[in-house]
Amino acid sequence: MTPSAYSTNEIMTIAAARLLKNGAVCFVGIGLPSTAANLARLTHAPEIVLIYESGPIGAKPPVLPLSIGDGNLAETADTVVSTPEIFRYWLQGGRVDVGFLGAAQIDRFANINTTVIGDYKKPLTRLPGAGGAPEIASCAGEVVLVMKQSARAFVRKLDFVTSVGHLDGGDARRRLNLPGKGPIAVVTDLCLMVPDPVSKELTVTQLHPGISTEQIRKATEWEIRFAPELMETPVPSKTELETLRDLERRTRVAQGNFTAA
Amino acid sequence: MAEITTLREAVEGLVRDGDVVAMEGFTHLIPFAAGHEVIRQQRKNLTLVRMTPDVIYDQLIGADCARKLIFSWGGNPGVGSLHRLRDAVERDWPAPLEIQEHGHGDLSNAYVAGASNLPFAVLRAYAGSDLPKHNDKIKFIQCPFTGETLAAVPSIRPDVTMIHAQKADRKGNVLLWGILGVQKEAALAAKKTIVTVEEIVDELNAWPNACILPRWTLSAVCRVPGGAFPSYAHGYYERDNRFYQAWDGIARDRDTFQKWIQAHILDTDNFDEFRRVLGESVSQEK
Numbered sequence: 279m280t281p282s283a284y285s286t287n288e289i290m291t292i293a294a295a296r297l298l299k300n301g302a303v304c305f306v307g308i309g310l311p312s313t314a315a316n317l318a319r320l321t322h323a324p325e326i327v328l329i330y331e332s333g334p335i336g337a338k339p340p341v342l343p344l345s346i347g348d349g350n351l352a353e354t355a356d357t358v359v360s361t362p363e364i365f366r367y368w369l370q371g372g373r374v375d376v377g378f379l380g381a382a383q384i385d386r387f388a389n390i391n392t393t394v395i396g397d398y399k400k401p402l403t404r405l406p407g408a409g410g411a412p413e414i415a416s417c418a419g420e421v422v423l424v425m426k427q428s429a430r431a432f433v434r435k436l437d438f439v440t441s442v443g444h445l446d447g448g449d450a451r452r453r454l455n456l457p458g459k460g461p462i463a464v465v466t467d468l469c470l471m472v473p474d475p476v477s478k479e480l481t482v483t484q485l486h487p488g489i490s491t492e493q494i495r496k497a498t499e500w501e502i503r504f505a506p507e508l509m510e511t512p513v514p515s516k517t518e519l520e521t522l523r524d525l526e527r528r529t530r531v532a533q534g535n536f537t538a539a
Numbered sequence: 540m541a542e543i544t545t546l547r548e549a550v551e552g553l554v555r556d557g558d559v560v561a562m563e564g565f566t567h568l569i570p571f572a573a574g575h576e577v578i579r580q581q582r583k584n585l586t587l588v589r590m591t592p593d594v595i596y597d598q599l600i601g602a603d604c605a606r607k608l609i610f611s612w613g614g615n616p617g618v619g620s621l622h623r624l625r626d627a628v629e630r631d632w633p634a635p636l637e638i639q640e641h642g643h644g645d646l647s648n649a650y651v652a653g654a655s656n657l658p659f660a661v662l663r664a665y666a667g668s669d670l671p672k673h674n675d676k677i678k679f680i681q682c683p684f685t686g687e688t689l690a691a692v693p694s695i696r697p698d699v700t701m702i703h704a705q706k707a708d709r710k711g712n713v714l715l716w717g718i719l720g721v722q723k724e725a726a727l728a729a730k731k732t733i734v735t736v737e738e739i740v741d742e743l744n745a746w747p748n749a750c751i752l753p754r755w756t757l758s759a760v761c762r763v764p765g766g767a768f769p770s771y772a773h774g775y776y777e778r779d780n781r782f783y784q785a786w787d788g789i790a791r792d793r794d795t796f797q798k799w800i801q802a803h804i805l806d807t808d809n810f811d812e813f814r815r816v817l818g819e820s821v822s823q824e825k
Contacts, residue, residue, distance in 0.1 A: 332566060370663055
């Protein structure tokens, strides 16, 4: 399969889905993380447990939910609990293996901003805010981040630290007693990055097919590090691509009233 | 004790200018009819609390009902920004809006603390986050037993909580199911609670462990079929995604928004009439 046979969004979603292990308990944010988590469930990880912050545990939505509380999440869940219970017993209780999040801005230690662009009191752009991300970033066993890469999003300094990654690097999370390991990978439309084992600075380890290191440098405001030996992301398999496209097509049909508006 | 009454009378009698008002419903069972009635009766200077202020709070904020917002995520789910909320925060229109911002785990815990008659909630969060720098209601405390540093936030104790539910019986006991969000906690944390319901029935026929709010925990129960529209009511109707998308265009422009509020809410008598007028304006667009 040549790089032109799939979009950059598709390989980002597929590369993110591959990181989720079968049977993992996954706390899912809406949008790209939800698409990737459901793709994992429909391909290599049928036993994955998807938790949404509105209350469904073990959701198996037939089409992608538009919001974090769609009816198809409740109808297909193993159980539906209240939102306080989700955060108290399940997330803070240590029952979530992976938190799967997106963000508007990220820095070199995978701290993220979903609050504001510009000054907090006089914002250039007011973003939706924290949602459950600060608690997920603290308490999930580990965190996977998925977001499109650009120099406006991958910034030297966040305008606002909404949810922590590895703070200022090194053993900062341990010093603050954060229960989870924090971000273990960032998947973008260009590459995959992982934190350096010691410094915790994000390091590109894997390029998507056809992507150059120069493209990644241009799409990162800080001077991004590359692993000495870069791997190439395996191209999407026929099954991965067909499953993703079928899921998105089913979603469009089911929400036909949405796209037709 | 719940009085079965009209929504107009409930809001007239129970919601005052300057009150702390919580309207809850996590994507599901959002109390749109109740929010509209607050706009219709032109309540002012409210402190609005809600985990996910979406379209209903965009309407209340744009209609100048609020002076403060306590929240944890503000957006139009599946669509994008809330333009009226952003206009208030970014450009002080129609008036400056003070914001007090939390995370979902925090705010849901704060409702639990309110329902538990405790002064604050405690949770493991916010180490390293900028939120406590901009919200002086988020503090850190030491666990008296282990010495661990934990976050503390004051409990939420609304003057009035408004929620929507599927059913009430003729005495005013309320049953809700599906995605429940934080509605039970918000209702029990409040001094007064108004519940709108899809229908009033002879018997709830609820299973053990069902989510029931006994009538003696509520102030008013009002029958408003479709009262969660354009959100959904599990077992009754689905979310109207077209409305959420159309709202983006309505709310983007101040004049368009004001004309919409005037025609659809201020100039209508109740939620049924709102639905009728909305139906007419949607069919004119086709």
